[in-house]
Amino acid sequence: MRFLLLVFLATRLLFGASEIAQIWSSDEIKAHETGEFLRFSLYKLEGNETGPTLLVVGGVHGDEPGGYFAPAILAARYKIKKGAVWVTPNLNAESIARSRRGLYGDMNRKFAKVSDNDRDYDMVREIKRIVLDPQVDLILNLHDGHGFYRERWESSIFNPRAWGQTLVIDQKTLADVKFGNMDEIAKKVTDKMSASLAQEHHFFRVKNTETRYKDEEMQKSLTYFAVTNLKPAFGQETSKNIDSLAQKVEYHLRSIEEFMNVMGIEYERDFELSINGVQEALNYSGTLKINGKIGFELTELRNILRFVPLQGDMKDRFVFDNPLGAMKKIDDRYDIYIGNKRISSLYPQFFAYDCKLDKVTIAIDGENKEIAIGETFALKDNFNVFAIDNIRVNVIGFSKKGVTDESSITIRKKDMVSRFSEDVRGLIYRVEFYREKNFCGMINAKFIK
Ligand SMILES: [Zn+2]
Structure with missing residues (x-):
């Protein structure tokens, strides 16, 4: 079994609990290999x-x-x-x-x-x-x-x-x-x-x-x-x-x-x-941000997530807001830990990341809002992602015959297949953005009562 432990390094001493992050990146892996790692x-x-x-x-x-x-x-x-x-x-x-x-x-x-x-x-x-x-x-x-x-x-x-x-x-x-x-x-x-x-x-x-x-x-x-x-x-x-x-x-x-x-x-x-x-x-595990384009709430995350759009080649950067957060790459999966608790295994699908997208506009329960890439938005009844030129929207867990771009569609909870949710309660869904074969980013739609 190939076993690679990527050691987290908070590269600086940070002040104030909310700013703390565990950072794993290719630089730090290199630092680890050369023995300069720590923190x-x-x-x-x-x-x-x-x-x-x-x-x-x-x-x-x-x-x-x-x-x-x-x-x-x-x-x-x-x-x-x-x-x-x-x-x-x-x-x-x-x-x-x-x-x-x-x-x-x-x-x-x-x-x-x-x-x-x-x-x-x-x-x-x-x-x-x-x-x-x-x-x-x-x-x-x-x-x-x-x-x-x-x-x-x-x-x-x-x-x-x-x-x-x-x-x-x-x-x-x-x-x-x-x-x-x-x-x-x-x-x-x-x-x-x-x-x-x-x-x-x-x-x-x-x-x-x-x-x-x-x-x-x-x-x-x-x-x-x-x-x-x-x-x-x-x-x-x-x-x-x-x-x-x-x-x-x-x-x-x-x-x-x-x-x-x-x-x-x-x-x-x-x-x-x-x-x-x-x-x-x-029980509260915090959040994980990957490459500044993907965000997950870890607390009720499913224990397996598939087709997570990563870059591979040691380029991916995992940032936890919990000081006990760690990622271990084992064979073809990325295991996410908080302390000794395994939270989830992420199975990647690799994409080029040659696409810049900072925020998107979404009608949330009828009101237009800008949501930053990597963030989660809460909704009560429905959402509708505004179309962006040359960008394809993929709502994981939603499908409509003959439709490849899922922008400009009003989507409700009953339209979602709950086994595709990120969380164990079937409330949070991935909304992913692509330009041709490039991954541009993801946001999360969270249904609340
Ligand atoms: Zn001891």
């Missing part, structure tokens, strides 16, 4: 009122989904009113896309020393720079760890070597540093967390690894790097042995909120912090 996303959520800054790092381990979905939701759904929260949901983005702990070894053991030909070199160097930013007051590194930490051995799941349901500190305090009372802070947060649990055995504890004296392995970790540079840092672990992703994410988010409370960071979120609320947030 996770950094969201800077800044309040209007000044205050402390919390840095939340997720996804250092690519097989710990609670540790990367929680910060993705934090970045997308929280608003900071006082202070600031910087979020990197996907530090080890390539490993996340492959559901592996670390494709090039354990990234969290590369913070004391990393060789410049290590594939993780750029990412480690860049996150270190962010950790050391004078604005950053406290760092959380998120994980889903094995088992449930207990002070005494009970079983292979419940024991002193387990990491699950802990806040890990490398040492008790950092003298003369704001928030340097790490043991007290960790105790406060774990007590708060343990006061309301889904199940009794999920309680949280502080685990002090006493890294300087006792733990050579942990001396190579991100948190120890931070602490040795006088930055308070905590490893935040839920348990891999909790099956529900929503439960792990809820614990992570609640713990992050406790840290914000301790630090005096004021925030709001636009969903309820409950299992259902988190599940709903997890």
Whole structure:
């Protein structure tokens, strides 16, 4: 099987959740091949009122989904009113896309020393720079760890070597540093967390690894790097042995909120912090734009889409607004992932793209509107695409005998064959534009009630 992983690279650090994008293009594939690739996303959520800054790092381990979905939701759904929260949901983005702990070894053991030909070199160097930013007051590194930490051995799941349901500190305090009372802070947060649990055995504890004296392995970790540079840092672990992703994410988010409370960071979120609320947030997958000409809503996308007009030859550019978005090319299909969830497989039909079309005019429920290529328009009853010279319109799921150009036809939901919809509910349909053998772009018609 040919397996080609195209690594996403957000090529710049972007500010504000809505602007974040995962970008996959031929340039970046080249960069990946030459070893110059990298880049996770950094969201800077800044309040209007000044205050402390919390840095939340997720996804250092690519097989710990609670540790990367929680910060993705934090970045997308929280608003900071006082202070600031910087979020990197996907530090080890390539490993996340492959559901592996670390494709090039354990990234969290590369913070004391990393060789410049290590594939993780750029990412480690860049996150270190962010950790050391004078604005950053406290760092959380998120994980889903094995088992449930207990002070005494009970079983292979419940024991002193387990990491699950802990806040890990490398040492008790950092003298003369704001928030340097790490043991007290960790105790406060774990007590708060343990006061309301889904199940009794999920309680949280502080685990002090006493890294300087006792733990050579942990001396190579991100948190120890931070602490040795006088930055308070905590490893935040839920348990891999909790099956529900929503439960792990809820614990992570609640713990992050406790840290914000301790630090005096004021925030709001636009969903309820409950299992259902988190599940709903997890269900939202965002949008995918391809080549600036195609747009898909990923949340209820069918798991297979055929005849997607692509260019091939590594020219296609996939842009996600979800930091966990990734595309993997496998044989003749393009698999679309959000974190470890496969959303859809796109089977392409290749076209030249030699056709420039920015917007089209459509009568939507009788009212003429301009719609930009790649966008979705909502309609209640009918739409009718204005004819454009030399351009052929193809509404996928609609056909009329003897008609090849489907412009200037009033189309209703009852005219559509629902198995051709993009979405599982049969509401969204592709409207494609071609000039001779060239693909010009696509828009989506979305029937709403
Ligand atoms: Zn981990």
